[in-house]
Amino acid sequence: MVKYDAHVHIALDGADYKEMKRLHQDGPNEGHIRALLSAYKEAGFTFLRDGGDKWGCSLLAKSLASEYDIDYRTPGFAIYKKGSYGSILGRSFSDINEFKELLEEVKKNNCDFVKIMGSGIMDFNEYGVISECTILPDEMKDMIKMSHNAGFAVMVHCNGNEKIVNWLEAGADSIEHGYYMDEDTLDLIKEKRAFWTPTVIPVAALAGQPGFNEEVIKRILQKHMENIHKAAKLGINLLSGSDAGSFMVPHVKGSLKELALISDVDPGEDSTYLRWPRRL
Numbered sequence: 001m002v003k004y005d006a007h008v009h010i011a012l013d014g015a016d017y018k019e020m021k022r023l024h025q026d027g028p029n030e031g032h033i034r035a036l037l038s039a040y041k042e043a044g045f046t047f048l049r050d051g052g053d054k055w056g057c058s059l060l061a062k063s064l065a066s067e068y069d070i071d072y073r074t075p076g077f078a079i080y081k082k083g084s085y086g087s088i089l090g091r092s093f094s095d096i097n098e099f100k101e102l103l104e105e106v107k108k109n110n111c112d113f114v115k116i117m118g119s120g121i122m123d124f125n126e127y128g129v130i131s132e133c134t135i136l137p138d139e140m141k142d143m144i145k146m147s148h149n150a151g152f153a154v155m156v157h158c159n160g161n162e163k164i165v166n167w168l169e170a171g172a173d174s175i176e177h178g179y180y181m182d183e184d185t186l187d188l189i190k191e192k193r194a195f196w197t198p199t200v201i202p203v204a205a206l207a208g209q210p211g212f213n214e215e216v217i218k219r220i221l222q223k224h225m226e227n228i229h230k231a232a233k234l235g236i237n238l239l240s241g242s243d244a245g246s247f248m249v250p251h252v253k254g255s256l257k258e259l260a261l262i263s264d265v266d267p268g269e270d271s272t273y274l275r276w277p278r279r280l
């Protein structure tokens with residue numbers, strides 16, 4: 001079976017964010033990145049798509065990846081709206097002109113696609129609750145249009161049905177996470193020929209951890225798994241992405257777990273990731 005992970009954060013170690021912040025404070029730590037690339041290669045991985053970081057780690061990883069026979073795609077940093085979720089992974093904008101400036105940097109860094117933090121994060125103690133994200137539908141359309149015109153596909157971190165629908169209608173190329181999605185929205189993903197990376201492992205990994213309500217997590221995952229099964233039946237472009245590097249998700253191990261889970265549900269489609277556009 002082909003081994004790939006369509007959502008990793010090579011900057012992070014899956015355990016201690018503060019420690020990683022220290023590690024990369026004077027620039028991306030090459031030893032950390034090489035050790036992870038080497039572990040992925042050893043485990044047989046040939047494709048990694050990064051979800052971004054704010055220290056330039058994924059850009060360095062991209063420049064080293066050919067030494068490890070890995071096709072490495074990265075947006076560089078993730079782009080988030082000032083005041084909304086995303087400061088741990090990227091850089092912020094407050095209006096469309098500032099977004100345009102960030103897009104110029106994505107171009108200058110020779111990135112592979114644009115990553116937008118398009119919703120808040122889930123509250124694991126209260127079912128259905130997601131933190132606020134203030135990007136409005138018209139702004140979403142402008143952001144995607146500008147990115148597409150610059151030749152970039154757009155990967156959107158998004159939870160919550162309404163926001164997922166808005167981003168898909170604005171032209172998002174992939175929805176990352178996609179928790180709390182209604183069944184009808186799967187038809188929209190299909191119609192738009194978008195990709196969906198459901199990232200199950202990072203949520204499953206929180207069950208039993210102190211400070212996270214296990215019942216809420218179980219309920220979230222049950223609905224999510226139902227959607228993944230439906231998506232596979234509909235022939236949606238499902239990507240295995242583990243969010244490796246995020247809290248409690250170790251690189252390689254987490255990637256293998258997510259891959260096993262997705263290929264179990266969707267056994268015929270382990271090369272979908274190859275259709276993720278290089279540049280438009």
Ligand SMILES: [Zn+2]
Binds near residue numbers: 008009051
């Ligand atoms: Zn992520």
